[in-house]
Amino acid sequence: MLLHIPGLFAKEEVQRIREALEQADWADGKITAGFQSAKAKHNLQLPEGHPLAKEIGAAMLERLWKNPLFMSAALPHKVFPPLLNCYTAGGSFDFHIDNAVRQPKGSIERVRTDLSATLFFSEPEDYDGGELEIQDTYGTQRVKLPAGDMVLYPGTSLHKVNAVTRGTRFASFFWTQSLVREDSQRALLFEMDAAIQQLTRDVPDHPSLIRLTGTYHNLLRRWVEV
Ligand code: NI
Numbered sequence: 001m002l003l004h005i006p007g008l009f010a011k012e013e014v015q016r017i018r019e020a021l022e023q024a025d026w027a028d029g030k031i032t033a034g035f036q037s038a039k040a041k042h043n044l045q046l047p048e049g050h051p052l053a054k055e056i057g058a059a060m061l062e063r064l065w066k067n068p069l070f071m072s073a074a075l076p077h078k079v080f081p082p083l084l085n086c087y088t089a090g091g092s093f094d095f096h097i098d099n100a101v102r103q104p105k106g107s108i109e110r111v112r113t114d115l116s117a118t119l120f121f122s123e124p125e126d127y128d129g130g131e132l133e134i135q136d137t138y139g140t141q142r143v144k145l146p147a148g149d150m151v152l153y154p155g156t157s158l159h160k161v162n163a164v165t166r167g168t169r170f171a172s173f174f175w176t177q178s179l180v181r182e183d184s185q186r187a188l189l190f191e192m193d194a195a196i197q198q199l200t201r202d203v204p205d206h207p208s209l210i211r212l213t214g215t216y217h218n219l220l221r222r223w224v225e226v
Contacts, residue, residue: 001187002134002141002153003073008063008119009148017056018121018147021170024052026086029093040094043161044086048105057082060119060172072193073152075179075186077226080104080111082119082174087130092163095135098155102175113155113175114183120145120171127167134159154183179224189223192216 009017026044033041046053060082064070080102087093103110118132124144132143132151135158143151153159155175180186196212203209 001073001183001190002136002143002151003069004143004145005067005069005150005152006146007148008060008067008150011148014121014147018170020052020056021084021086021121024050024084029085032083034099037093037096037099040096040160043091043093044088046084048081048083050084053082053084056084056172057174060174068197070150070152073186073190074115074176075189075220075224077177077179078109078111079177080113080175082172084170084172086168086170087127087161087164088168090163090165092129093161095158095160097158098175100155111175112177112181114178114181115152115176116155116157116159116173117150117152117176118143118171118173119150120147120169122168122170123147127169128165129162130164130169131162132159133162156183179226180220181225182223185223189216189220192219 024046027047029041029043029045030038031045031047061079064076070076081104098113098116101110101112122130123146130144134141134143134153136153145151161169178186180189192212193216196209196216199206199209199212
């Protein structure tokens with residue numbers, strides 16, 4: 001399942017973040033790539049633990065933890081702290097699948113990368129190319145979102161970032177280990193949760209809501225891993 005989560009940051013916030021990113025000291029993106037993906041990766045990245053990456057990452061996670069769409073779709077257990085990247089002057093990242101397990105620097109905890117996310121900090125009209133292409137069961141999806149918006153997609157999918165041929169594309173990306181490992185199970189729970197939320201608004205006193213909500217939790221209990 002591919003999900004667009006709009007408006008995590010307002011335009012003024014995005015503007016401030018972009019200004020800070022324009023001033024930052026960028027490093028070669030190969031620093032966090034696996035052996036194989038290093039060959040495909042041509043971009044810039046803020047080193048893990050960079051103060052600006054930490055600050056923006058913390059703000060993102062705070063927003064996400066209050067975002068009902070993210071919580072319902074990702075059912076997050078733990079996340080790998082967000083990293084920041086920059087594609088410019090022909091920078092690209094060819095097709096690859098992200099490493100299955102990540103260990104944040106200085107942490108003993110490892111994160112299984114069930115879900116990948118990209119949050120855009122540059123407006124689509126400020127650069128050419130730079131689409132995130134995701135191979136999905138329904139074909140290839142090309143994602144290029146307004147600044148402040150995020151896309152969430154299964155960590156199992158093959159994906160790439162097309163070359164940026166004009167301007168600069170700033171974005172943040174991170175991985176989530178979900179309470180529910182399987183994408184198909186997560187998708188079912190997400191649909192059911194959305195339907196329950198809608199019924200709660202439209203017919204709040206219907207007795208079946210209690211049974212439906214109970215069934216949601218009983219399915220979650222069956223599939224959850226903590
Ligand atoms: Ni990737």
